[in-house]
Amino acid sequence: MQLSFVIAGIFVGRYLGAEPLAALNLALPLIQVYVACGAFFGIGGTVLVAMHKGENQDQKCSEIFTLSLLGMLAAGLLFMGLGLGFQDELIALLSGNEPVFYEHLAAYLFPLFLASPMFILTLGMVYHIRTDGKPVLASGLLLTANILNLILIPVFIHLIGNLSACAWAMFVGYGCSTLGLYAYFRAPSRTLQWRFSLWLLRDFWSLTKNGFPVAAAGLLSPIMIFCVNRLVMQHGGPDGLVVYSVIMSSILIISLFIAGTAQTMMPMIGVLYGEKDWKGLRFVFQLSLATVSFCAVLLILFLESFPAFLLGLFGITQPNILEIGCFSLRLFAPAIGGIALSSLMRAYSQATGRPMLALAIVFVENIGAMLPVLWIASLCFGYYGIWGGYVLAAYLTALVYVIYYVYNTRYSAGGTRGFLLLPVGKNGQLGLFDATISVKNADDLTKLVSGMRDFAGQRNLSADFTERLLRLTERAVAAVFAAPNIKKPANRIDLMIEIGQDGAMIHLRFNGSPLDILPLIDVPAADAESALHLGLNNCRLRIFNQ
Numbered sequence: 164m165q166l167s168f169v170i171a172g173i174f175v176g177r178y179l180g181a182e183p184l185a186a187l188n189l190a191l192p193l194i195q196v197y198v199a200c201g202a203f204f205g206i207g208g209t210v211l212v213a214m215h216k217g218e219n220q221d222q223k224c225s226e227i228f229t230l231s232l233l234g235m236l237a238a239g240l241l242f243m244g245l246g247l248g249f250q251d252e253l254i255a256l257l258s259g260n261e262p263v264f265y266e267h268l269a270a271y272l273f274p275l276f277l278a279s280p281m282f283i284l285t286l287g288m289v290y291h292i293r294t295d296g297k298p299v300l301a302s303g304l305l306l307t308a309n310i311l312n313l314i315l316i317p318v319f320i321h322l323i324g325n326l327s328a329c330a331w332a333m334f335v336g337y338g339c340s341t342l343g344l345y346a347y348f349r350a351p352s353r354t355l356q357w358r359f360s361l362w363l364l365r366d367f368w369s370l371t372k373n374g375f376p377v378a379a380a381g382l383l384s385p386i387m388i389f390c391v392n393r394l395v396m397q398h399g400g401p402d403g404l405v406v407y408s409v410i411m412s413s414i415l416i417i418s419l420f421i422a423g424t425a426q427t428m429m430p431m432i433g434v435l436y437g438e439k440d441w442k443g444l445r446f447v448f449q450l451s452l453a454t455v456s457f458c459a460v461l462l463i464l465f466l467e468s469f470p471a472f473l474l475g476l477f478g479i480t481q482p483n484i485l486e487i488g489c490f491s492l493r494l495f496a497p498a499i500g501g502i503a504l505s506s507l508m509r510a511y512s513q514a515t516g517r518p519m520l521a522l523a524i525v526f527v528e529n530i531g532a533m534l535p536v537l538w539i540a541s542l543c544f545g546y547y548g549i550w551g552g553y554v555l556a557a558y559l560t561a562l563v564y565v566i567y568y569v570y571n572t573r574y575s576a577g578g579t580r581g582f583l584l585l586p587v588g589k590n591g592q593l594g595l596f597d598a599t600i601s602v603k604n605a606d607d608l609t610k611l612v613s614g615m616r617d618f619a620g621q622r623n624l625s626a627d628f629t630e631r632l633l634r635l636t637e638r639a640v641a642a643v644f645a646a647p648n649i650k651k652p653a654n655r656i657d658l659m660i661e662i663g664q665d666g667a668m669i670h671l672r673f674n675g676s677p678l679d680i681l682p683l684i685d686v687p688a689a690d691a692e693s694a695l696h697l698g699l700n701n702c703r704l705r706i707f708n709q
Contacts, residue, residue: 164286165419167309168194169412171329174316177478181405183326184477186267188408189257189392192385193272197242197279199384201286204234206429207370209290210514212355213433216294225358228291230370232357235287239280246276259393263401267326274330281337284344292347294430295355296699300347304340312336352677383529390534391549398546399487406488409477410495410550413466417499418506420458424451425510432514438670440659441585442597448511448583459503466496487546494550501557508564515584520567528560596660602644602653612637615660622662628708632667635684635704636660642683643673643700651676653700666707673700 168191176184208231215223246253250272258264285308292301312332319328347353388411395407428451435444466473470492474485505524513521527533533556540552568582596618600607612633619629636658643653653675661668671680678700 164305164309165415165422167312169415170313171316172408172412173476173478174320175326175329178317178320179326181479181484182263182401183267184408185401185404186258186264186271186326187329188404188411189264190268190271190275191411192257192388193253193275195385195388197282198286200238200242201235201283202290204231204238204370205287205290206513207231209294209430210433211369212291212294213430213514214437214516216434216437221354222358224354225356227370228355229358230367231287231291234370235284236280239283242283243276243279246272246279250276257389259396270325270327271330274327274334278330278334278337281341282333285337285340288344288347290430291355293427295353297347297350297353298427304343307343308336308340310336311339383525387529387533391537394537394541394549395546398541398549402481402484402487403546405479405484406491409474409479409488410492412477413462413473413492413495413499414502417459417462417503421455421503421506424454425507427451429510429514432511436515438659439586439595439661440597440657440670441595443657444585445583452507455503455507459500463496463499466492466499490547491550494547495553498554498557501554501561505557505560505563508561511583512564517584520564523567524560524563527563532556532559596662598658600640600656600658602655608637608640611640611658618660624662625708631706632660632669635706636669638684639669639671639680639702639704642680643671643678646678646680646683649676649678653678664708666705669704669706671702675700
């Protein structure tokens with residue numbers, strides 16, 4: 164989706180000219196509001212769904228899904244009505260009453276408002292579809308929308324000849340993806356069901372608390388872009404605004420990797436956090452950090468080395484714009500690293516149930532640091548000061564999480580540990596045992612049993628309870644690897660055992676075809692559940708220490 168905006172800008176700049184390209188950037192705040200609304204209900208709902216999935220509360224997951232879906236539909240219709248009713252006022256606000264941009268914005272906004280419900284519904288639903296263990300379908304819906312969008316933009320530009328071509332292409336693309344949602348609602352394996360209840364609104368505060376940081380990013384970001392547009396116009400004129408359009412495209416390029424990584428990370432982190440699987444959580448975070456950092460470094464090197472090439476992609480060939488554009492892009496490039504880090508930490512904070520920390524990062528990123536720093540830098544150094552200030556503000560934002568971590572480490576009463584602020588044992592928890600078992604290595608199970616005996620001995624568990632725990636674990640592992648009539652057998656099991664004062668919880672997560680191992684285990688357990696989460700089989704077995 165982010166890439167489609169960049170490529171749309173390339174088509175507009177090359178075939179319609181610099182003024183429509185600048186007008187497209189002026190309309191970006193409105194697009195950001197739509198994205199924020201979809202993310203508000205999508206991420207706000209899926210953070211809760213992921214945590215409840217980790218706790219195996221499927222009924223609660225369906226109730227939150229229903230509330231989120233109703234919110235998407237209502238918001239889409241509301242935005243369409245308000246946009247069509249106040250179109251002239253919005254054009255005047257976005258254009259700053261500049262006549263040169265009025266006609267382009269008027270052509271673009273009308274079909275955009277008509278697409279509002281489909282745009283918000285698709286963006287919100289893909290979060291839930293991914294969390295329900297169907298990432299291929301979620302990706303397919305967005306790919307359908309944006310590939311159709313990109314194919315139709317040059318066709319519609321040729322037929323219509325103005326900026327409305329981009330919006331009509333979006334209307335058709337997201338209209339087709341909305342129809343594609345039928346594939347999810349008809350899927351027999353989906354776990355998120357329509358569950359309407361008169362008590363749905365009781366969960367609205369929880370959804371709002373988890374979705375508000377993302378919504379705030381979408382609401383504060385347009386304000387920041389709007390204000391930066393004014394600063395750029397004041398110090399750089401229309402040529403400076405064209406360069407800012409290219410810089411915004413650079414931000415969208417890194418956002419492609421940030422959003423893809425963060426949106427994949429968040430439901431996984433939510434489930435792992437709910438399961439208290441700290442080893443798995445650290446692995447997912449480290450992989451996400453490595454991915455985003457690698458992509459950020461590549462983009463920084465590209466902007467520093469080939470700014471003229473990037474400007475040329477957007478059809479910018481005028482010598483005066485190329486001169487200020489190349490210098491501006493090189494000044495701005497290091498900011499990409501700060502943007503990437505702060506965005507990742509914001510997503511992590513939200514996924515682990517710290518919405519206020521995520522909100523603080525959003526506020527500093529868009530208002531608290533960005534606008535004051537850019538304004539002061541522009542007063543001191545003019546147009547180029549804006550891009551140097553962007554770098555400083557981006558890294559100040561990334562420091563928000565570090566400051567919170569230092570404060571929490573030094574002054575908090577305890578309860579968390581490490582840079583990821585993971586909870587320490589509480590509620591009678593005596594410890595966690597974490598291991599991975601491979602079907603290819605016969606020694607794994609022997610080492611597992613030995614390790615569990617040592618683990619139980621260190622916690623002074625009774626011999627009877629230890630034997631019951633070992634026997635149940637061994638039979639559960641054997642049931643997974645030797646399950647009959649399975650199309651795709653599991654070859655790997657992640658095992659976690661949580662020891663508490665009253666007993667133990669055995670949690671198995673394994674790949675392969677969907678499998679319910681409970682009927683295959685002939686050792687009774689006091690509490691047992693089996694389900695499919697995030698495309699992996701999950702089974703919980705609880706035994707009490709009696």
